[in-house]
Amino acid sequence: MVGTSYIITRSFSESLSGLLRHLELIRMLTADELRRMQIGSVVGLYWVLIKPLSLVGLYGVLFGVVFQTRGGPNQTAAEYLIVLLTGLLPWLLFSEAVSAAAGSITANTSLVTKIVFPIEILPVSKVLGSTISGLAGLALLVALLAFLHQVGWTLVLLPLLLVAQLFFTIGLAWLLSAVNVAVRDTSQVLPLALTMWMFVSPVVYTTEMVPKAFATVFLCNPMSYFIEGYRMILLANQPPTALIWVVVTIMAIAVFLAGLWVLCRMRALIADLI
Amino acid sequence: MVAIQAKHLTKVYRWYARRADLFKEMLCFNQRTYHKQRLALDDVSFEVGTGESIGVMGQNGAGKSTLLKLLAGLSVPTSGSFEVNGKVAALLELGTGFHPDYSGIENVRINGMLLGLSRREAEQKLPAIVEFAELQDVIHQPLRTYSTGMQARLAFAIATALQPDILLIDEVLAVGDAYFVNKCIHYLQRFIGSGGTVLVVSHNSFLLGRLCHKILWLEGGRFRQFDTAQAVCRAYDLHVRKLESARQEQGGRPAGGQQWGSGEIRIRSVQLLNREEQPEHAYFCGERMLVRIHYEAASLYENPSVYVLVTRQDGVLATSCFSGEEPADVGLFQGTGFVDVVFDPLLLGDGAYWLSAGIFPHKQGPESIYRLDPFDYHERVCEFTMKRPTRPLQTAFDHPVTWVHRSGR
Numbered sequence: 171m172v173g174t175s176y177i178i179t180r181s182f183s184e185s186l187s188g189l190l191r192h193l194e195l196i197r198m199l200t201a202d203e204l205r206r207m208q209i210g211s212v213v214g215l216y217w218v219l220i221k222p223l224s225l226v227g228l229y230g231v232l233f234g235v236v237f238q239t240r241g242g243p244n245q246t247a248a249e250y251l252i253v254l255l256t257g258l259l260p261w262l263l264f265s266e267a268v269s270a271a272a273g274s275i276t277a278n279t280s281l282v283t284k285i286v287f288p289i290e291i292l293p294v295s296k297v298l299g300s301t302i303s304g305l306a307g308l309a310l311l312v313a314l315l316a317f318l319h320q321v322g323w324t325l326v327l328l329p330l331l332l333v334a335q336l337f338f339t340i341g342l343a344w345l346l347s348a349v350n351v352a353v354r355d356t357s358q359v360l361p362l363a364l365t366m367w368m369f370v371s372p373v374v375y376t377t378e379m380v381p382k383a384f385a386t387v388f389l390c391n392p393m394s395y396f397i398e399g400y401r402m403i404l405l406a407n408q409p410p411t412a413l414i415w416v417v418v419t420i421m422a423i424a425v426f427l428a429g430l431w432v433l434c435r436m437r438a439l440i441a442d443l444i
Numbered sequence: 445m446v447a448i449q450a451k452h453l454t455k456v457y458r459w460y461a462r463r464a465d466l467f468k469e470m471l472c473f474n475q476r477t478y479h480k481q482r483l484a485l486d487d488v489s490f491e492v493g494t495g496e497s498i499g500v501m502g503q504n505g506a507g508k509s510t511l512l513k514l515l516a517g518l519s520v521p522t523s524g525s526f527e528v529n530g531k532v533a534a535l536l537e538l539g540t541g542f543h544p545d546y547s548g549i550e551n552v553r554i555n556g557m558l559l560g561l562s563r564r565e566a567e568q569k570l571p572a573i574v575e576f577a578e579l580q581d582v583i584h585q586p587l588r589t590y591s592t593g594m595q596a597r598l599a600f601a602i603a604t605a606l607q608p609d610i611l612l613i614d615e616v617l618a619v620g621d622a623y624f625v626n627k628c629i630h631y632l633q634r635f636i637g638s639g640g641t642v643l644v645v646s647h648n649s650f651l652l653g654r655l656c657h658k659i660l661w662l663e664g665g666r667f668r669q670f671d672t673a674q675a676v677c678r679a680y681d682l683h684v685r686k687l688e689s690a691r692q693e694q695g696g697r698p699a700g701g702q703q704w705g706s707g708e709i710r711i712r713s714v715q716l717l718n719r720e721e722q723p724e725h726a727y728f729c730g731e732r733m734l735v736r737i738h739y740e741a742a743s744l745y746e747n748p749s750v751y752v753l754v755t756r757q758d759g760v761l762a763t764s765c766f767s768g769e770e771p772a773d774v775g776l777f778q779g780t781g782f783v784d785v786v787f788d789p790l791l792l793g794d795g796a797y798w799l800s801a802g803i804f805p806h807k808q809g810p811e812s813i814y815r816l817d818p819f820d821y822h823e824r825v826c827e828f829t830m831k832r833p834t835r836p837l838q839t840a841f842d843h844p845v846t847w848v849h850r851s852g853r
Contacts, residue, residue, distance in 0.1 A: 176517030194563050202543075202554060284537040285559060286517055352466055438520040442457060443466075 177288050178441060182434045185290060186427075192291055196298070199291060203299030222262050222307040229254055233374050241376055252318075253405065255311050257373040260400045263304040263332075264339055264393065265364045271296035271343035272350050273357045275440065282444050289440070290433050293343035301336060315404060322407035331399045331410070337422035338392065344429030348436045351444050372397050392421045445529065447610055447641040448492040448515060452524035455485040455510050484510040486665040487524065494529070494609075497632070497642040499652035499673060501680055502662035508645040511662070512536060512612050515643065530609025530641070533559070538599035538616045544588035548579055548598055551587050555602050569605040576631075577601035593621050600628055610641045617644075617651065629655060649677040681831055685726035688829050705820035709745060709777055709803045712738040714825045716799070729832040729842050732788040737801050739820075741777040748819065749804040750774055752785050755824075757796040760840070768804065791842045794832055798824040 180188060189196075207218075233239040233254065234247045241253055271293040281287045312328075315321045350356040371393040372380075380388070388394040395417045399410040410418075458479040460466045465478035485507040492498050500508045513519040515526060516534035541558045542551050552573050556566035574583050577597040579590075587595065600616070611632070617625050632655055636642055646652050652659055652673060659676035661669040669676050717734040718724035727733055735752055749768030756762050765785060767774050774783055802821035832842070 178517050178520060195557055198554065198557050198563070206543075278541075280537060280540045281558065283513075283518060284534075284540040286532075286534065287558060353464075441519050 177286055178437055180434065180437075182431050185288075185430055185434050188288060189290070189294075189430075192288055195288070196291055196295055199295035200298040200302070203295050204302060207299065207303060218303040218306045219310070221266075222259060222304070225262065226251075226255060226258055229258060229374055239375060239379070241379060252315070252320075253376060253401070254374060255314075256401050256404045257371075257376075257397050259304075259308050259311055260335065260397055261368055261371065261373045261393070263301055263308065264335060264396070265368065266304055267297040267300040267339045268342055268346065269357075269360055269364060270300045271339075272346040272360050274343070275347045276350050276354065276357070276444065279444050282441060289437065290344060290430060293347045294340055297336070297340050297343050301339070312404070320407070321404065324403045324407050324409055327409055328400075328403050331396065331403065331418065334418045334422040335396050337426040338396070338418075341422075341425030341427070341429035344433045345425075348429075348433045348440065351436070351440045367391075367393065372401075376401065392417065392425075395421070445494040446491055446527070447494040447496070447530060448490075448526065448528050448643070450491070450511075450515075450524070450526040451489050453485055453488045453511065453514060453521050453526055454483070454523045455507075455514060455519065456522040457482045457484050483665050485514070485521075485662075488662065488665075488667045489524075490660055490667070490670050492641060492643065494641055495636065495639045496658065497636045497644070497656045499656035499659040499676075500643060500645045500662065501647070501649065501652060501659050501676065502668070503684075505664070506662040507665040508662055509536070509614055510665075512614050512643065512645055516612050528610060531607075532610045532612065533603060533606040533608035534612040534614075535600070535603045535616050536612070536614045538596045540599075542587055542595065542599070545586055547586055548577075548583040548590070549574070552583075552598065552602055555599070556605065559602065559606055561606065573598075573601045573605050576604055576627075593624065597624050600624075604631055608640070610643070611635065612643045614645045615647070617646070649680060653677050681728075685728070685829070685831055688726040689724055702823045703821065703825075705802070705818045707820060708743065709739050709741045709748060709819040711801060711803060711820045711822050711825075712740050712780070714738070714799070714801045714822065716826050716828055725826075725828045727790055727828060727830055729791060729793070729830060730789045732786065733790045733828070735785040735787070735799065735801070735826075736782050737785070737803075738780070738782045739777060739803060740780045745777045745819075747773050747775060747806055748777055749806060750783050750785070751802040751804060751818075751821075753800040753802075754792070755798050755800070756792075756840075757798060762792055762797060762840070768806065790830070791844070792830045793840045793842065794830055796827065796829045799826040799828065801825055 177188075230251050234250045240250055245253075274292040274296040275282060275289055278289075278292055281292070282289055312321065312325065346356060346360065368374075370387055371391055372388065377385075377388055377394065377398065395414050399414045399418060402408045402410045402414070459482055460479050469478045488507070488511065490498075500511060502508050510519070512534065513536070514521050515528065516532060516536065518534070518536070539555075541555055543554065546554065549570065552570055553563075553566050556569065556573075557563060561569070574580055577594075577600070579594060579598060582590065582594070587598075590598070596616070603611075613632075617628055629651070632642055632644075642655070644652065644655060656673045658671065659669075659673050659680075660667070661676050661680055669679060671679075715723055715736040715738070716725060717736055718727070719732045721734065724733075737750065737752075749766060751764070751766045751768075753764040754762040800821070800823045802818045804818045
């Protein structure tokens with residue numbers, strides 16, 4: 171195929187550099203994504219806050235009041251709520267983005283089969299759109315913590331952790347959106363899987379609350395490193411440990427590249443299967 | 445210079461009964477396959493020069509769209525290869541990625557970028573696109589308020605702004621009103637004139653004849669003919685006519701037709717015969733068609749009225765003839781026999797037609813069909829199609845005319 175380069179036959183490295191060339195397109199689609207969220211509902215942008223707030227309310231009442239979950243003997247319900255928030259908001263950032271992006275290729279059949287289009291852009295803009303709207307909740311949490319005089323200089327590390335999580339999320343979104351074309355059940359199973367994943371991650375509890383016997387569960391779970399990182403930054407005013415940075419960075423890069431690689435390998439198959 | 449060169453292009457689609465089979469196949473290293481294969485394109489080779497316009501023709505499932513998808517880079521050939529020299533734009537569907545809630549202008553921006561324009565290019569080309577689509581008045585209104593034709597106009601206008609070297613078009617000119625289709629054709633003709641290469645897929649031999657230098661005819665995924673537009677159109681029309689005839693020969697009586705009457709004279713069968721008195725169900729305009737009505741009379745009957753009604757399948761009453769009205773004496777009906785009604789020349793325009801036939805008591809008009817009992821009436825007893833290979837417009841019928849010219853001195 172001389173004289174013209176086709177996206178469908180792009181190699182992995184071409185796809186990787188192609189991402190930079192498609193930044194404009196990514197930006198446009200992300201803006202479009204944010205706009206659609208607003209257009210689609212009467213409450214518009216308020217959804218961005220209502221959903222996390224109602225979940226926080228639900229888990230807060232369930233674990234803080236009914237189950238009386240506490241981090242320590244002297245922890246009040248309000249203090250537990252803060253612990254819950256620092257785990258739940260980053261988790262929601264991740265899980266909402268993944269579940270939104272998993273169906274992004276299947277939902278845009280015509281972009282795949284009718285026009286020459288870099289399909290790897292679709293999950294990316296979904297994740298970005300979801301993340302940007304989710305940041306509102308996180309910003310509110312930071313404001314609340316600042317009001318309670320609980321944030322320190324470590325806050326500057328928060329964006330770094332967020333970027334790492336973003337790359338991790340995008341990688342997973344690529345993987346799942348590609349698999350979803352071949353196995354349509356993926357988007358059905360995903361909510362269940364994510365809920366299960368949430369409960370094995372230190373979201374509604376902290377790692378200290380769990381018996382040592384279960385420690386390996388957290389060691390094998392990438393999300394527990396992210397959430398531990400957030401808690402250290404936001405609650406303990408400490409920089410995350412070197413282990414957290416190492417694991418988080420490796421995870422982000424590895425999953426990002428693996429996701430794109432799988433999508434590249436499956437691109438021709440996706441075009442015929444979809 | 446060669447714009448497109450395809451060598452032994454083959455595309456096999458795999459069909460998996462269940463999606464799980466796909467994974468079995470990917471994961472298991474044994475040689476078992478779990479899919480069925482469908483050969484969409486089978487060893488097709490051809491060459492298109494720069495500045496040429498090529499039509500791709502063939503029946504449903506001939507592999508036309510598959511070919512276009514391969515050339516557009518939307519699918520990968522199973523075997524064979526092709527070379528494309530120049531920037532390719534494919535118009536496989538009008539309005540891919542349109543959002544009904546956004547205004548026309550926003551859709552132009554978004555769609556332009558989806559199709560590969562940069563933000564700035566999309567912005568620059570906006571006025572030209574709106575002008576080409578002739579939607580200046582409504583461009584700020586949401587797309588959902590547009591008619592299908594208007595959306596098609598907008599979509600085509602965006603495609604024109606891509607300024608490719610090679611344009612691949614799949615049957616998209618079928619939507620839109622005649623005015624816009626003409627505009628598109630003029631655009632394409634200018635595009636070809638300025639050195640652009642076009643590959644158009646269409647069922648419409650008239651359109652292809654008007655637009656294309658050469659036509660590639662595919663059948664069942666295989667190469668059938670690649671020749672001048674005129675030659676292929678003619679061959680294709682003949683082929684379709686044969687198929688049509690064969691189908692109706694086998695199918696017998698079309699569905700949905702009713703039959704009623706007192707039965708003193710019964711219609712046993714109705715045949716459509718060509719000049720050679722062979723059964724034929726597809727005619728070119730100007731040919732001779734003979735309607736042969738076989739009857740069986742229970743008793744002697746002098747000069748009954750024979751009625752033939754031709755309706756086009758979209759409901760238009762095309763023509764009718766009634767021997768009681770002409771008046772024509774069809775003579776004495778006795779035992780079995782047949783009446784021939786000759787249409788020569790047959791002047792009906794393109795389309796599919798139904799023929800109904802009836803035998804009525806003497807001099808009772810067809811207006812009484814639904815009030816008075818005919819001896820026998822067979823509604824939609826035959827089907828036939830009309831084709832006019834050479835004429836440009838699809839009109840209801842070909843009126844014979846004479847020409848007079850007086851020079852104005």
